[in-house]
Amino acid sequence: MSLPQQKPQATDLEQCLSELRALLGDRLSTASDVRQLHGKDASFHEVHPPDAVAFVKSNEEVAEIVKSCVRHRIPIIPFGSGTSLEGHIAALHGGISLDLSRMSQVLEVNENDLDCRVQAGVTRKQLNEHLRSANLFFPIDPGADASIGGMTATRASGTNAVRYGTMRENVLGLTVINAEGRILKTGTRSRKSSAGYDLTRLLVGSEGTLGIITEIQLRLHGIPEAISAAVCSFETLAGAVNTVISVMQSGLPVARVELLDEVQMDALNQYSNLDYPKKPTLFFEFNGTQRWVEEQSQLVGELAGKNGGGSFRWATDEAEREKLWDARHDAYYAAMALKPGCKGWPTDVCVPISRLAECILETRADIDASNLTVPIVGHVGDGNFHLLFLIDPANEAEDLKQFQQLNDRLIERALKMGGTCTGEHGVGIGKIHYMRAEHGESVEMMRQIKQALDPMNLFNPGKLVPA
Secondary structure, eight states: OOOOOSOOOHHHHHHHHHHHHHHHGGGEEOOHHHHHHTTOOSSSOOOOOOSEEEEOOSHHHHHHHHHHHHHHTOOEEEESSSOOSSSTTOOBTBOEEEEOTTOOOEEEEEGGGTEEEEETTOBHHHHHHHHGGGTEEOOOOOSSOOBHHHHHHTTOOOTTHHHHOOHHHHEEEEEEEOTTOOEEEEEOSSSOOOSSOOHHHHHTTOTTSSOEEEEEEEEOEEOOSEEEEEEEEBSSHHHHHHHHHHHHHTTOOOSEEEEEOHHHHHHHHHHHTOOOOSSOEEEEEEEEOHHHHHHHHHHHHHHHHHTTBOOOEEEOSHHHHHHHHHHHHTHHHHHHTTSTTOEEEEEEEEOOGGGHHHHHHHHHHHHHHTTOOOOEEEEGGGTEEEEEEEEOGGGHHHHHHHHHHHHHHHHHHHHHTTOBSOSSSOOTTTSGGGHHHHHTTHHHHHHHHHHHHOTTOOBSTTSSSOO
């Protein structure tokens, strides 16, 4: 399949913009600052601004925009909240950035069936605030206050995935606009189906390359009776990781288990004004009945003790837990503060849980041998961990070279262990050149699907599927 090699022709673009102005009025912007904002995500990737930004409010508007863009062969790049990390929203070939943030309604909540339907621009915090009065919550928590549409498109997960799964397990159905500008629905509200191709799962994680996701039907969960969080420091990184492996292999249903190495803990103490030991540390959360939470925490404490873990420091009331998890979510900014003025390049891999200790320890040794400051954090309950490369603008070329080599070795290591080049960041442009190494000839099937559903290659071109 050929990819657009140039930006749209000026005449085609002007005709398309004229049609979109008639449709949207002042909700179509060609202002430079707006375009710049919509051409860069939260990572170090270069800015690629679109030619215009369309702020949409309905399925029908999205459908009309798609029809116009197809007529004039103009690329379309969906935009949620701009918190992605692999260059997903970069307009590599120009085109229209489709900003879905104003599609922010919770359309329905079915309390008895534990599901809801939301527009793509609803954020996870907005949704959980809406659900609080019904004693329900949506568990997927990637850290940033991402839009539900963006989380669906990138198959996000986060700190709760070890207990509640990823977006893949929590999306029941979608409304999507296809390349013909038709408004289609996939899935149902039922918890299972064997009727036809699973189009919902195909679109979850498609990163805007197969269609524009505008509504999402989600699974919900009841807020647990008891929630308790704990922090445990370890003498060694191996002890912390082996504790996680033991916990998972024992079948204990912890809600969250997060690893922060000694470099990250030092950064977190400074940034969030905490006083934890500068040692490899695990953050735990336990959900359930009061008795069940007590039993879980006791068993996990015993496993931690066998691996050199210290005593648990507890956070039991809501304010304490929020402070703890806010600190964890601020790990990115805490690490960035280690080198003020630097650029951040976050990367991640995921491996089978039995290979987790081996992968993390080899990675830590590789980092130390390179004399680089690189913290490690991870949603280690499902084998997923992250590195943050700190790029000095004054030494950017050399830093990028070193970090690229380190990243290449990290991903090669993970793939050899039966893992993946990305557990939750997605592919975008940052991981696209690893797709063949991971998927081999299956990449050709992905290309065929892309060509069948988007024959002009106008939906987020240059992402996910290698040329």
